[in-house]
Amino acid sequence: MADPFVKGRWIIFASLLLAMALVLIPLPASAPFELNYLRPDWIALVLIYWILAVPEKVGVPAAFCLSLITDLVVGTPFGFHGLSFVILAALAKGSYQQVRMLEIWQQSILIAVALMIVSGVQLLMMTLMLDRSSNLLQFMKPITSALFWPWVFLFLRFCRRRYL
Amino acid sequence: MKQLFLERSNPRNQAFFLCLVSLILFVVDGKSTVLTPVRQAAGSLVEPIVWLAVLPRRIAEHGSSFFELRDQQRLELFEQRRSSEMLQARQLKFEALVSENNRLRALLGSSAKVSDLVLIAEVVGVSPDPDQHYVMVDKGLNDGAFVGQAVIDATGLVGQVAETTTNLSKVLLVTDQSHAVPVLSIRTASQLIVEGTGNRNLLSMRHVSESLDLKVGDLLVTSGLGQRFPSGYPVAEIARYQLAPGAAFAEVLAKPSSHLQTLDHVLLVFDSVEDLIPDVALKTVGPADG
Numbered sequence: 257m258a259d260p261f262v263k264g265r266w267i268i269f270a271s272l273l274l275a276m277a278l279v280l281i282p283l284p285a286s287a288p289f290e291l292n293y294l295r296p297d298w299i300a301l302v303l304i305y306w307i308l309a310v311p312e313k314v315g316v317p318a319a320f321c322l323s324l325i326t327d328l329v330v331g332t333p334f335g336f337h338g339l340s341f342v343i344l345a346a347l348a349k350g351s352y353q354q355v356r357m358l359e360i361w362q363q364s365i366l367i368a369v370a371l372m373i374v375s376g377v378q379l380l381m382m383t384l385m386l387d388r389s390s391n392l393l394q395f396m397k398p399i400t401s402a403l404f405w406p407w408v409f410l411f412l413r414f415c416r417r418r419y420l
Numbered sequence: 421m422k423q424l425f426l427e428r429s430n431p432r433n434q435a436f437f438l439c440l441v442s443l444i445l446f447v448v449d450g451k452s453t454v455l456t457p458v459r460q461a462a463g464s465l466v467e468p469i470v471w472l473a474v475l476p477r478r479i480a481e482h483g484s485s486f487f488e489l490r491d492q493q494r495l496e497l498f499e500q501r502r503s504s505e506m507l508q509a510r511q512l513k514f515e516a517l518v519s520e521n522n523r524l525r526a527l528l529g530s531s532a533k534v535s536d537l538v539l540i541a542e543v544v545g546v547s548p549d550p551d552q553h554y555v556m557v558d559k560g561l562n563d564g565a566f567v568g569q570a571v572i573d574a575t576g577l578v579g580q581v582a583e584t585t586t587n588l589s590k591v592l593l594v595t596d597q598s599h600a601v602p603v604l605s606i607r608t609a610s611q612l613i614v615e616g617t618g619n620r621n622l623l624s625m626r627h628v629s630e631s632l633d634l635k636v637g638d639l640l641v642t643s644g645l646g647q648r649f650p651s652g653y654p655v656a657e658i659a660r661y662q663l664a665p666g667a668a669f670a671e672v673l674a675k676p677s678s679h680l681q682t683l684d685h686v687l688l689v690f691d692s693v694e695d696l697i698p699d700v701a702l703k704t705v706g707p708a709d710g
Contacts, residue, residue: 273469280473280545280556285682289620292550316431320438328459328466330548331556331583331590333449338442346435382551386450388597389618390551 264420268306268314271412272322275302276329293393296401297371299326299337300344301408304367307348308355309416319345336381340374360409364402371398456583460561463585470556470588474544538572538687539563544588551618553596554579557686560587568648570689576654576677577601577642578686589688593680594655595620603655604643608633611643614655614674620681623656625672630663632670640674650689 275298283291303322306314323337330337347370348355355363375398382388449455541563545556559565561584569581571591579599583590592599599616610632614623628634638658644651656674663670 273472276469277473277475279548280470281476282543282546282555282684285684289550289681292546295548297548316435316438320442323442324462325466325469328463329469330545331554332549332552333446334455334459335442335444335446335449338445339439342435342438342442346431349431381446385447388551390549391618394549394551 265313267415267419268310271302271306271415272299275299276326279330290393293391293396294400295397296404297397298404298408300341300371300374301367301401301405302412303341304344304348304370305409305412307345308352309412310420311349311352314345315349316342316345333386336378339381340377343374343377344370360406363409364405367405368398368402371401374398459583460585463583463588464560467585467588470545474542474558537690539565539690541565541571541589541686541688543683543686551597553593553599553616553618553620553680554582555591555593555683555686557589557591557688558587559688560584560589562586563688564690565589565688570642570649570653572653572687572689573678573683573685574687575679576656577649578678578680578683580648581688591686593620594676595623595680601649601655602643602645603640604651605634605658606639606641608638610634611645612640614640617673621675622659623674623676625674626669628670628672629668630670634658634661634670634672636661639677650691 278298279295283289283295299322303314303319307319319341320338323341324334326332326337326341327334355366358366372395375395379390379394382390445455449459539559541557541559543555544558547554557571565581565584567581567584571578571580577594579591579593579596581589582592593616594601594614595616595618597616597618601614603612603614604610605612612625612628612632614625617624636658639654640656640658642649642651642653642655654677656676658672659675660673661670662672
């Protein structure tokens with residue numbers, strides 16, 4: 257039997273790379289700056305998808321490794337994304353059987369709630385430990401992320417069926 | 421038979437343990453510089469991801485210049501030549517002034533330098549969190565960039581290099597909450613410290629006593645105190661000055677000189693020619709307009 261941990265794994269890496277690139281791309285100079293508060297958290301969305309779809313391949317340790325790379329790429333202190341990605345991964349892994357049964361829009365709502373919790377955690381980390389204040393507009397991100405979830409889901413499902 | 425649930429260790433314990441590791445890492449990396457070498461080495465390895473983010477823009481730029489009309493390009497070239505000639509003419513006078521200024525300073529025994537060398541860098545990434553004000557630029561250790569290096573653009577001070585990897589640097593902007601820069605008001609030569617507020621259009625000054633002569637519209641330039649920033653670069657213009665009766669200090673806000681919301685190219689400032697890596701110096705470096 258072929259090793260299930262190797263076959264088709266590149267599509268997972270490729271999608272995560274794409275998500276990181278989407279996070280980093282600067283908006284065109286003509287776009288209003290406030291749009292930055294509405295940019296979805298692509299990496300978290302892709303991570304959640306893969307945990308829900310193939311929990312035997314992507315789990316909590318993988319989420320932790322991903323968080324370290326994310327911290328390096330976007331320049332936050334190590335561990336800043338770690339806590340949130342591990343929480344998201346643990347939540348997704350604990351409930352993937354139930355979540356898979358839901359309609360896509362119901363999943364969106366769940367994801368909005370989960371990302372809200374995680375944003376709260378990140379806000380606390382920033383304010384309590386680094387003495388930095390954050391704009392409350394930050395809490396718009398989970399909502400736009402949830403709005404983008406159906407498209408991310410459909411796109412990645414297509415990729416998974418085709419390549420994985 | 422295919423196993424339905426593959427679990428090696430208790431996932432809840434694992435998640436809890438990794439949360440703890442994250443928190444410890446966050447405090448250590450956020451509060452100290454112990455992990456800087458690790459970040460530098462590992463950051464160099466993940467650089468390709470950042471380049472991936474620049475790719476679409478590079479392709480778009482290339483594509484648009486490919487399809488641009490020849491006449492249009494010719495016109496653009498003509499205009500650029502003209503502006504280059506004009507700048508060169510101005511440069512002639514500027515160089516004479518710089519040498520004169522340096523001679524006079526030498527006579528006075530003052531060591532402040534006017535001439536600085538710069539390296540052009542392109543902004544390749546932005547902070548995903550709009551409240552953390554930094555950008556990634558495409559010059560790193562290989563180009564001679566160093567932590568603490570001053571970064572300017574055509575209109576004024578942008579910030580300083582906070583982190584470098586082989587080919588990339590993270591530039592902290594003057595408006596970031598953790599940033600402060602010593603400045604001097606051009607009109608009265610009063611010394612101040614300008615701090616970032618977390619708002620891209622606003623800088624603030626603390627502990628401004630009422631006796632200090634400041635008013636709206638005053639230009640603040642880097643004073644060179646603290647030896648981190650070279651002196652004489654515009655930082656901000658005072659936008660609001662309010663002295664409440666009975667208050668110990670005046671409330672002063674300023675507007676940054678450079679357009680920090682729409683940066684696409686910045687200049688890294690080198691103090692001397694020796695700091696520059698030789699082949700880089702030959703290619704891209706010219707005297708900055710002080």
